[in-house]
Amino acid sequence: MVDGELLPRPTLESLEAGVGADKALVLGATDDEFSMALDSAKGKLRFIPAKWLLGRMGVERDTRHTYLSDNRDVARRGTAAIIGRYITDRMFRTLVVRIARARGSAPTWLYRFAWASPSFGSAVHCLDVPFFFDCLGEERVENIAGDAPPQHLADEVHTGAVGLIRRGDPGWPRWTPTEGAIQVFDDVTSTISDGFVEVRALLAG
Numbered sequence: 001m002v003d004g005e006l007l008p009r010p011t012l013e014s015l016e017a018g019v020g021a022d023k024a025l026v027l028g029a030t031d032d033e034f035s036m037a038l039d040s041a042k043g044k045l046r047f048i049p050a051k052w053l054l055g056r057m058g059v060e061r062d063t064r065h066t067y068l069s070d071n072r073d074v075a076r077r078g079t080a081a082i083i084g085r086y087i088t089d090r091m092f093r094t095l096v097v098r099i100a101r102a103r104g105s106a107p108t109w110l111y112r113f114a115w116a117s118p119s120f121g122s123a124v125h126c127l128d129v130p131f132f133f134d135c136l137g138e139e140r141v142e143n144i145a146g147d148a149p150p151q152h153l154a155d156e157v158h159t160g161a162v163g164l165i166r167r168g169d170p171g172w173p174r175w176t177p178t179e180g181a182i183q184v185f186d187d188v189t190s191t192i193s194d195g196f197v198e199v200r201a202l203l204a205g
Helices: 009-016 035-045 050-056 061-070 079-103 141-145 151-167 197-204
Strands: 025-030 108-113 182-185 190-192
Touching (some): 025 079, 050 079, 079 197
Parallel strands (some): 025 108
Antiparallel strands (some): 182 190
């Protein structure tokens, strides 16, 4: 981490200068990469206001207000859920947007993997991997994805991966700074605009 950022400034400057712009890129994150790290603390954290705890973590007052407002659905699940989402956003989801912005008009497609694993109750770190490789039946996949992960979702995710390799296009709209279109992989997959709006406060702050 350099100056509070996971991606060093020279790397962003290289992307902004066009390094790698001739390569198609699909980039994304699961919705709750490391939220499960706080599962054992849910009982204790329910007594601590999320706004206060974010403040103790160094988040400015206005940023806290906007962030909690943009993530009301997560905040309703309790302090552990919103702090877990904040950690995910700081480490992963803001990084996805920063890289996309730095690439400018280079061919970039973004996604969110939002399907919640029954094993964890959320879309945790690496949950998207067996779907990308369409290997749901492999040994130990049930540890992260449960006993009956949806094959139709693996078909959709894997088709996107193959499309990128074969045609340089995964099959959903490219991300642009104005539209911000992304693919949201879930029980019902959809393409939405401004798909990472929940992290805007962190990007600004």
